[in-house]
Amino acid sequence: MAKRLGELLVEAGLVSAQAIEKALQHQKVVGHRLGDCLVELNLVSEPALLRLLAGTLGTRYVTADKMAKARIAPEVLDLVPVRMAEAHHVLPLTADFERKALSVVMAEPQNAALLKELAEVTGLPEVVAYVGSRAAIATAIRKHYYSDAAAFSPAAAPAVERPIASPLPSKREGPTGTATVEAVAVPG
Template sequence: MTNRLGELLVRSRRISLEQLKAAQDTQKKDGVSLGYALAKMGFISDQEITDFLSQQYRVQSINLEEFEIDEDVLRLVNQDVCLRHKIIPVSRAGSTLIVAMADPSNLHAIDDIKFLTGFNVEPVVASENAIVQAIEGAYAAPEISYDDIM
């Protein structure tokens, strides 16, 4: 999606070609996604990218900060897979797993999740930064004190 996202943002006049090139340089240098580089450099906000992708791919967007993630669905996909694909499962409706994705066009990620869980996957879009924060929070080891063990 990286090149496609950049092209679409330039075509829609959300960013300039010069901004795209600068963000691509940062992307290569820092090993980050294009969307992350664009937002980090202040060319476009995370929310603008999320809204744009939601419109472009006709999928719902989700604000993970305001959404309570179902703990049962978190167990369906491990943290490493979530971080690799920049996704987090958020809920389930019957045989469909609703998955927040930074890139809703990532068919490889959708196929992986479908294979791992056996569920159909319905993507919703969220910012990459919000997804990473949600993963870190959701999969964090519970704090256990020594007194709890004794």
């Protein structure tokens, strides 16, 4: 990204310059990423932040609700070792073996080194990354890798964001029976 996150948030009207300064001071104390600090201080909602990030990166935001409803084939989950998924907050969604492409939802889709590592580990050189919250991805990992059917229940995952009404993205079965993710463009 050419512009820094704080600049993008101010330009989008999501936060004020003073809010960025407050978050930067908090960041010095806790050592978290700026976006996490803004959310922790309730200066911006996590869905709004992630939608902005997705729009900036030219990708889409996958809500916790969409991850909860996703049906991910076991062979797709097998491509990314669970420890890697947990350590890097990444969940494989689909694999197209003919095109040699993998789609994932990640907390940091701008992480080029991780995208390269995913391509190497899976043997699929094209990795399409969508944006998701760390909490939702962690919960989705519990559901999909550990078969925890209650992972997304309110009692089991109170920290998972509850998305505002959004058409992004919807899941359906693809023409070959593989799970696909379709979405509309994120306004930027």
